[in-house]
Amino acid sequence: MSFPWAKQYEPTNPVMKFMDEKLPLPRLVYNAVGAGYPVPRNLSYMWNFGVLAGFCLVLQIVTGVVLAMHYAANSGVAFDSIEHIMRDVNWGWAIRYAHANGASAFFAVIYLHIFRGFYYSSYKAPREMIWLLGVVIYLLMMATGFMGYVLPWGQMSFWGAKVITGLFGAIPVVGEPLQVWLLGGYAPDNAALNRFFSLHFMLPFVIAGVVILHIWALHIPGSSNPTGVEVKSESDTVPFHPYYTAKDGFGLGVFLLIYCAFLFFMPNALGHPDNYIPANPLSTPAHIVPEWYYWPFYAILRAFTFDFILPAKLWGVLAMFAAILVWFFLPWLDKSPVRSGNYRPLFRKFFWVLVADMALLFYLGGAPAEEPYVMISQIATAYYFLHFLVILPLLSSFERPDPLPFSITEAVLGSDDKAALKDGAGSAA
Amino acid sequence: MIRLAGILIGLVFTFVVLLAFVVGAYTAATEGMGEETAEHAFHLDPEHVEFAHDGLFPSWDLQQLQRGYQVYKEVCSACHSMNHVAFRNLEELGYTEEEVKAEAASWVVPGIDPDTGENSTRPGLPTDYFPSPYPNDVAAAAANNNAIPPDLSLMTKARHHGPAYVYSLLTGYQEPSAELAEEFPDSLPGPGLYHNPYFANLNLAMAPPLTADGQVTYADGTDASIDQMAQDVAAFLTWTAEPSLVDRKRTGWPVMGFLLFATILAWLAKKQIWAGLKPRKD
Amino acid sequence: MATTTDTANSEVVAEDGVRRRDFIEIAAVSVAATGGLITILPLVSQMAPSKDVLAESTTELDISALEPGQSIKAVFRKQPVFVRNLTPAEIDAANAVDPGDLRDSQSLADRTIEGHENILVVMGVCTHLGCVPLGAAEGENKGEFGGYFCPCHGSHYDTAARIRKGPAPSNLEVPDYSFTSDTTIVIG
Numbered sequence: 001m002s003f004p005w006a007k008q009y010e011p012t013n014p015v016m017k018f019m020d021e022k023l024p025l026p027r028l029v030y031n032a033v034g035a036g037y038p039v040p041r042n043l044s045y046m047w048n049f050g051v052l053a054g055f056c057l058v059l060q061i062v063t064g065v066v067l068a069m070h071y072a073a074n075s076g077v078a079f080d081s082i083e084h085i086m087r088d089v090n091w092g093w094a095i096r097y098a099h100a101n102g103a104s105a106f107f108a109v110i111y112l113h114i115f116r117g118f119y120y121s122s123y124k125a126p127r128e129m130i131w132l133l134g135v136v137i138y139l140l141m142m143a144t145g146f147m148g149y150v151l152p153w154g155q156m157s158f159w160g161a162k163v164i165t166g167l168f169g170a171i172p173v174v175g176e177p178l179q180v181w182l183l184g185g186y187a188p189d190n191a192a193l194n195r196f197f198s199l200h201f202m203l204p205f206v207i208a209g210v211v212i213l214h215i216w217a218l219h220i221p222g223s224s225n226p227t228g229v230e231v232k233s234e235s236d237t238v239p240f241h242p243y244y245t246a247k248d249g250f251g252l253g254v255f256l257l258i259y260c261a262f263l264f265f266m267p268n269a270l271g272h273p274d275n276y277i278p279a280n281p282l283s284t285p286a287h288i289v290p291e292w293y294y295w296p297f298y299a300i301l302r303a304f305t306f307d308f309i310l311p312a313k314l315w316g317v318l319a320m321f322a323a324i325l326v327w328f329f330l331p332w333l334d335k336s337p338v339r340s341g342n343y344r345p346l347f348r349k350f351f352w353v354l355v356a357d358m359a360l361l362f363y364l365g366g367a368p369a370e371e372p373y374v375m376i377s378q379i380a381t382a383y384y385f386l387h388f389l390v391i392l393p394l395l396s397s398f399e400r401p402d403p404l405p406f407s408i409t410e411a412v413l414g415s416d417d418k419a420a421l422k423d424g425a426g427s428a429a
Numbered sequence: 430m431i432r433l434a435g436i437l438i439g440l441v442f443t444f445v446v447l448l449a450f451v452v453g454a455y456t457a458a459t460e461g462m463g464e465e466t467a468e469h470a471f472h473l474d475p476e477h478v479e480f481a482h483d484g485l486f487p488s489w490d491l492q493q494l495q496r497g498y499q500v501y502k503e504v505c506s507a508c509h510s511m512n513h514v515a516f517r518n519l520e521e522l523g524y525t526e527e528e529v530k531a532e533a534a535s536w537v538v539p540g541i542d543p544d545t546g547e548n549s550t551r552p553g554l555p556t557d558y559f560p561s562p563y564p565n566d567v568a569a570a571a572a573n574n575n576a577i578p579p580d581l582s583l584m585t586k587a588r589h590h591g592p593a594y595v596y597s598l599l600t601g602y603q604e605p606s607a608e609l610a611e612e613f614p615d616s617l618p619g620p621g622l623y624h625n626p627y628f629a630n631l632n633l634a635m636a637p638p639l640t641a642d643g644q645v646t647y648a649d650g651t652d653a654s655i656d657q658m659a660q661d662v663a664a665f666l667t668w669t670a671e672p673s674l675v676d677r678k679r680t681g682w683p684v685m686g687f688l689l690f691a692t693i694l695a696w697l698a699k700k701q702i703w704a705g706l707k708p709r710k711d
Numbered sequence: 712m713a714t715t716t717d718t719a720n721s722e723v724v725a726e727d728g729v730r731r732r733d734f735i736e737i738a739a740v741s742v743a744a745t746g747g748l749i750t751i752l753p754l755v756s757q758m759a760p761s762k763d764v765l766a767e768s769t770t771e772l773d774i775s776a777l778e779p780g781q782s783i784k785a786v787f788r789k790q791p792v793f794v795r796n797l798t799p800a801e802i803d804a805a806n807a808v809d810p811g812d813l814r815d816s817q818s819l820a821d822r823t824i825e826g827h828e829n830i831l832v833v834m835g836v837c838t839h840l841g842c843v844p845l846g847a848a849e850g851e852n853k854g855e856f857g858g859y860f861c862p863c864h865g866s867h868y869d870t871a872a873r874i875r876k877g878p879a880p881s882n883l884e885v886p887d888y889s890f891t892s893d894t895t896i897v898i899g
Contacts, residue, residue, distance in 0.1 A: 041706065066757055083513045083583070086673070088761040091753035093673040094680070238706060242736075246699040249743065253692030260688060264681025265485065268586065276587035276670075277579070286629060306449035319442055332431040371453070371462045378450035382443045389439020393432040517766045556766045687749075691742045698739040 002031065002219060003038050005234040032219065038237035039244055040225035042412050046120075047223065047244075048251035049113035055252060056106035057211065061204050063099040064148075071151065073197035075190040078153035079278045097267040103145050104270045105259050107293035110138060114327075119351055120228060121339040126221040128331040133214040135327045137207055142294070142324075144203040147196040149291055150188070154275035159288045161188040161196070167301075167320075170313045187281055227411045228339025229404055233418055236408035287368055295365025296358055297323055302369055303381040319381065326388045333388065336396035338404065346399040350391055357383045467616035471609050473601070473626040475593035480664050487675050489668065491523040496647050497665025498522060500658050503645050504638050505581060508573065510561035513582035514669050517555040521672060529555050536560060574621045576634035585663070586670040592663045597627040599659035602637040768899050774830065775894035782847040784835065787886060787898045791835030793847040793859070794896070797870060802829060804857060805871035815881040819871040822885050832888050832896065833872040837861040839879035844868060859883065 009030040011017045020027055030036045070089050072081040085092035114134070117123060123131035146164060150157045165188070169179040184191030222231060231237055238244075262269065270292055274285045290298055297320050304315035326333075341348045357380050364377040410416040481490035498519070501511070516533035520526065533553040538560045540551035553560070561580075563569035569577045585591030605617050605624040609631075618624045622632040639655045647653050667674065760768075770787040774794060777783060782795040797805070802819065810816040823831055835843050839861065845851040846859035846868075854860030855876060856869035866877030873882040888898040 062754065066754055069758065070761075080513070084761070084763070086671070087513065087518075088763040090756045090759055090761060092757060092761070093671075093677060094753055095757060097677075242702050243706070246695070246702045246736075249739065250692065250695040250699045253688060253695045257685065257688050257692060260681065260684050264677055264684060267677070273587050273589055273591070276583045303446050304449055306445070306452045308445050308448055312449070315445055319446070322438070322442065326435070329431055329435060333435050335432065371457055375450055375453050375457070378446050378453065381446045382450070385439045385442040385446070389435045390443070393435055515763070515766070517762075556763070687742075687746060691739070691746055694735065694739040694742055698736045701735055 002036070002222065003231065003234075003237065005237075006031070006038050007035050007239060009034075009036055032215065033245070034241045035239040037219065037222075037240040038231070038234070039223050039240050040231055040236060040408050041238045041243075042225050042227065042408050043223065043244065043247075044226050045247075045251060046112070046116040046226075048248055049109050049116060051248040052109045052251060052255050053106065053113055054211065055255075056102060056109055057204065057207060059102045060099065060106060061208070063095050063102060064201070064204065066095050067099055068201060071197075073151065073194050075153060075193050075279070078151065078193060082152045094263070097263050100271065101259065101262045101267060103148060103291070104262070104293065105255070106141065107145065109255070110141065111293075114138065115355065118354070119341040120224055120226060121334060121336070121341070122224045123330045124334065124339050125331065127218075127224060129217040130214060131331060132328060133210055133217055135324070137210050137214060138327075139324065140203055140207045140210065144200055144207065145291065145293065147200040147203075149275075150193065150196045151200060152275055153193060153279045155277045155279060155283075155285050156272050156275040156288070158188055158279035158281065159284055160290055161192060163288060164290070165192075167317045170311070170317045172314070188279075189281075224339065225408060226340060226342060227405055227408055228343065229406075229408060229411070232407045233409070235416070235418075289366055292362070292366060295363075296361035297365070299361045299365035299377045300381045300384065302365075302374065303377045305374060305378075319385075323384060326385075330388070330392075333393045334396070335393070336399065336401070338401040343402040343404055344395075344399060345402060347395055350387060350395065353383070354387050357387070467609065467613035468630055470612070471606070471616075471626055471631055472629065473597070475590045475597040475627060476600075478593050478596045478660060478663065480592060480660075480667065482664070482667060482674055485678065487678050489522075489675055490664065492649055492651075493661050493664045494522045494668050495524075496645075496649065496651060496657075497661035497663070497668075499647065500639075500645055500662040501581070501665055504658075505662065506559070506562065508562055508569075508578040508635075509581045510563075510578075511559040511581045511669060512561060513558070513580075515556060515558045516553055518672065522668070526555075533557060539564075574634055578635070581666055581669065583670045585667045591670065592667045594627065595666055596659045596663040598625060598633075599639050599662070600656060601625050601627040602633075605631075770898045771891075772896050772898065773894060774896060777830075779829065784847050785898075787834070791843050791847075792886060792898060793831075793833050793835045793872075793883075795831045795847070797829045797831055801857065801870035805869060805873075808869070808873075814874050817871075817873060817882055822871055822873075822882070824888075824890060827890060830896070831870075831872060832898065833859075833883040833885055835859075836884065837863065837866055837879055838874065838881045838883065839864055839866050839877070844883070 009020070009024075009027040011020050011026065016026055019025065027036075067085065070081065070085045070092065072078060082096070085096050087093075089095075117131065117134070146160070150161045161183075165179050165182050168182060169175045171178060180186060182192075183189075184195065222237075225231075272289065277285075289295070300323050301316040301320040304312050304319055306312055308315065310318075336344060336347065338344050341351055360380045361377065361384065364373050364380060367373040405411040407416045407418070409418075481488050481493070501509075516529055516536070519529050519532060524532065533555050536553040536557075536559070537550045538553045538557045540549055541547070542549040561569075563572060566577055585595060588594040602623055602625050609624075610617055616631055618632045622634055623636060624631060625633045639658050642652075642654045644655075645653045645658060651657060671677075768788055770785055770792070772783070772785050772794060774783070774796070777794065777796045779796045779798045780801075782793055785792050785794060805819040810818045810821075819831075820828065822833075823829075835847060837844050840863060842861050842863035844859035844861040844866070846853040852860045852862070854867035856867050858870045858872050858875075859868040860866070861868075861877070861879065864878050866879035867875050868879075868883055869875050871882075874880070886898050888896050891897050
């Protein structure tokens, strides 16, 4: 792994020498995010979101463990225990708002991270495994976030749990028994709340495990970069520390400024007022919506309104899962040899259409299920599937990419000594 | 192979969703975009009201909160509980420990008869929470034409634009307009219901609670107009919903200042570190 | 086109010999570390008693019905507290001992409030390992010295609730309390 010119860890301090012999943890860190990891020198700020996502995961685990010290997972007192945290626990309001807004921040960062991957085709060889693990992380996050939103046991918690588990009811034959099994009852109640709490506590540690695999897989080919041209020589890279630790430190500061503006000045802006009403199984809110980060997929779910061979509900569920699962196949759907969208003029246009389409789906998922929103979401859903499953696979046959730079060094400096000498020598990766 | 399967699956989903679109568009073209509803046509967004606790530099107007508490006590508490708020919390409104003790004792809370063990009542203690006027939901529904009066502790957080909503609702009772009667006769208030354009479905089971100027005699001598009482109780309910609101925003400023300072330093450090590596395109 | 790149270690030394870049880097890292430390404060203080727990940290007791020889058990900060109205015989028994001979030398007067020497208020928590001693309720074993007896490891307390025999290191603790009237005490 890594490049031959990577700096080696050479402890001078006897304690660190001892440590390095017995348990080379400092060496691991040095090679992972220290000076021992050579990184392309041309990464833009779009490469900050990996570190920020890691920060969000830690933030959520720390605040979550603290909240679990005060929260009571029982349908009789869960809502009251949240208010106890908000009113009586020292700094309870800050910790709870940090966790609730932390979830939104985590998803915002992840979406930027994913779209960075779309634009620069970070999923392409040799980085398929990094991408696959990333999609697994995203799926685990969705499950964790959903179960976390159930825990306050407000109206949206309850009805969200009911609607989302109801999706499994769409599966033929086994659907309804499956739903009852998931809930441990016929509707969400104590059994569901307790298991959701247990899983909500456990899954973040699974995510942390997959994150370690994600980073491990990243260190085998090394980071991608905005040109999409692989690293060829030492002049293409800089050590992660101090170059990218400094850049990520600045990125973290900007992130925290935005995050704290939400936390301290509009902590409920991304939530729904109905979740401050205790769960009532006998009264449905006028307008059930999930948290904002699920809106695109919720819009896709609701776009299928016509029974074509299969019931519309089943089409919606299939499409919603397919919309995410399709990401797993991206490395094999997009065959263009060019990675970066910077050198793919046609792809770039479609990419921005996809961004607009996703923005529209975000909006529609939060809008009420009435016309004209449903009709617009049908068009937007159609483009979503066309983009990933039809346009992307066919695009490479029609597209004529722009000329690529010889190397990262050439892209950054305008020329590369080695270009003349090696004349297109193979990738050093 | 994967690409071929992908294209086929993609076309199937696209076909089905476009089919749904065509069916929907056809329905919309032949039958219209769905019927106009009374809620859609006659519901009003809350009126704008200003409070001392609004904005980026908030403070509690303790006089107003005390007046609002008086309105809650003398009017709202007849039907509405407030079970996340304890009497001890009233100290935050500027009452002394002794006053809170006396205030708590003026409320009757459920207790247990120490001799017989049967349910009974006793005077409140500062550690008690505001009691519900009804022993349970069934009693509350029975006494109120099947509409259970909601708990008020979190009301301003449980509605969009909560404080403005509470104010608008309390002052918004009115006779249904002639247009409403003409266009949506079904949306006229039925027996036991009251028309209020600020309420989601226009028909509210709660009778107008604030009916006359001077309904409450304010201890601080403020003129108790309906408008004043509505504002005061809206302010009070903002406090009950989030007692930490002012502290939260006041904590926010030093945090933002510190982060800004740290971020600028981080930017300078980043610039310094990268300076030696700047591309030299002459 | 220039093709040279400076390496990571280009050192620009200012006139006073201190590298400016070092200063800014050290400042940035220090400020970040300070921020991290400040963030720990709420995470630590959240574990301290919450407001509702603190609000229940005093107990008010009406002892008007407490006859000599009787005890009541009350709850103070979620722990038992014993209030005993001592009989003259119990008071004499307690005063007959020289405090200097005791493991934890205190007189009855040290453990009661002046003017109310017959009212003994102690925590019902054995000073050995925290069990609840017997002797406050009617018919319970009061131990060899007529006060309290802890069944866990056999500590005997006398009528002033002082340790007389057994493993406990000190007398039953007298909490902070005061009389707000002749018949009302406030503990805590």
